[in-house]
Amino acid sequence: MVRVAAYVYPGWHPIPERDASFYPGFTEWDLVRDCGPRFEGHAQPKVPALGPYDDRDPDAVAARVGLALDHGVDAFVYGFFWCRTKRVFQDGLDLGFLGSPLGRATPFALMWANRMPRRVLPVRRDDLPIISEDRLVETDVDDFEALIAYVGERYFTRDNYLRVGGRPYFSIFDSTFFIHELGVDDARRAIERARAWAKERGLGDLHLAAIDPAAHVLPHVREVGFDSITHYVLLPDWKGPFLQDYAERAAISAARWDDFARIGGLPYMPSVAPGWDASPRGADFGPKRPDKYPWSPVVIGEHPDRFEAALARALDYPQDELVFIASLNEWSEGHYLEPDERFGTGWLEAVKRARVRRRVRR
Numbered sequence: 273m274v275r276v277a278a279y280v281y282p283g284w285h286p287i288p289e290r291d292a293s294f295y296p297g298f299t300e301w302d303l304v305r306d307c308g309p310r311f312e313g314h315a316q317p318k319v320p321a322l323g324p325y326d327d328r329d330p331d332a333v334a335a336r337v338g339l340a341l342d343h344g345v346d347a348f349v350y351g352f353f354w355c356r357t358k359r360v361f362q363d364g365l366d367l368g369f370l371g372s373p374l375g376r377a378t379p380f381a382l383m384w385a386n387r388m389p390r391r392v393l394p395v396r397r398d399d400l401p402i403i404s405e406d407r408l409v410e411t412d413v414d415d416f417e418a419l420i421a422y423v424g425e426r427y428f429t430r431d432n433y434l435r436v437g438g439r440p441y442f443s444i445f446d447s448t449f450f451i452h453e454l455g456v457d458d459a460r461r462a463i464e465r466a467r468a469w470a471k472e473r474g475l476g477d478l479h480l481a482a483i484d485p486a487a488h489v490l491p492h493v494r495e496v497g498f499d500s501i502t503h504y505v506l507l508p509d510w511k512g513p514f515l516q517d518y519a520e521r522a523a524i525s526a527a528r529w530d531d532f533a534r535i536g537g538l539p540y541m542p543s544v545a546p547g548w549d550a551s552p553r554g555a556d557f558g559p560k561r562p563d564k565y566p567w568s569p570v571v572i573g574e575h576p577d578r579f580e581a582a583l584a585r586a587l588d589y590p591q592d593e594l595v596f597i598a599s600l601n602e603w604s605e606g607h608y609l610e611p612d613e614r615f616g617t618g619w620l621e622a623v624k625r626a627r628v629r630r631r632v633r634r
Contacts, residue, residue: 390407500593
C-alpha cells in the first residue's frame with residue numbers, strides 16, 4: 273500500500289545563529305507576514321489560518337500533525353540540519369514533534385538537509401550566488417558514518433521511525449553535491465560503511481533515497497549505493513519564465529518520473545507540491561526583480577483541485593512504497609498543507625479526496 277509522507281521544515285523557532293545574523297527572536301514568520309503582492313493577482317501574503325506558531329511547542333505541532341493525519345497523510349519527513357556534528361533547528365523535531373504523545377506515535381523519517389540556513393533574509397543582493405559557499409555542508413566518509421551513527425542511535429531505534437521494506441528510510445536533500453564532493457568511489461564507501469554500522473547494531477539495512485539528483489549525477493546513484501530516487505519540490509522550471517501555470521508544470525513534472533527511474537536504474541517515488549512562491553525570502557525589487565531564486569519563478573493558478581489531480585496521479589504511479597508532499601509547512605516558499613486564510617483546510621481536503629479516488633479505482 274502506498275503511504276503519503278509530507279516533508280516538514282523545522283525552522284519555525286528562533287536559533288542563536290539567526291539571532292546573531294538578523295535580530296533576537298527572528299523566524300521566517302516575519303518574512304511571511306511582511307510579503308505583499310508584487311504583481312497583479314499575486315496571492316501574497318500567505319496567512320496561516322491557525323496563526324503562526326513556534327514549532328518547539330508540542331501542542332501547536334500536534335494540532336497541525338493531527339489535522340494532516342486525519343486527512344490522509346501517513347508520515348512526516350523532517351529536515352535534519354547537520355554539519356560535522358553541528359545541528360540547527362533540532363528543537364522542531366526533538367521538542368515539538370517528539371515532545372508530544374501524538375508525535376511519538378506517528379511515523380517519521382529524516383532528510384539530511386546538507387545546507388546551513390541563510391544568513392541574510394530576505395535576500396537583498398542579486399549579485400551573489402544562489403547558494404553561497406558558507407552554506408554548503410562538507411562531508412567525508414568518516415563524517416557520513418558519524419551522521420548515520422548519530423541518527424541511528426537516536427531515531428532509527430524508535431518504534432515509530434519510518435521503514436521501507438523493513439529498513440529505516442533516510443534521504444539526502446542535495447544528493448548531487450554529496451556525490452560531487454566525495455566522488456563516486458568515496459560516496460560508495462561512505463554508504464557502505466553507514467550500512468555496515470546499522471547492520472552491526474541490529475538495525476538491519478538502510479533505505480537511502482537520493483533527492484534531486486542532477487542529470488549528470490543520475491546515472492551514478494545506483495552504483496554509489498542509493499536505493500531509490502525522489503525529489504523535494506519538482507514543480508517549477510527553474511530556467512523558465514517568471515510566471516508558470518500550476519497544472520501545466522505539474523503535468524510536465526509527472527511526465528519525467530519514468531525517465532528518472534530508467535536513467536537512475538532505481539525505483540522512483542514521486543513528490544508533488546501544492547505550489548511554489550519563494551517571494552517572502554527575497555526583498556522587493558519591483559518590476560526589476562532578479563531572474564533567479566528566491567525572486568523567480570512563481571507558480572500561479574495553484575488550487576486545491578489542481579493539487580488533488582497532481583497527487584492522484586502520483587498515487588497511481590506504479591510503485592507501492594511512498595509518495596511525498598512538499599510540504600507540510602514551507603510557508604516562505606509557498607508550498608504547505610496547513611490551513612490558510614485563502615482556502616481554509618482545502619489543501620488537506622485535497623489529500624483526502626486523492627486518497628479516496630485511488631481506493632475507488634482499485
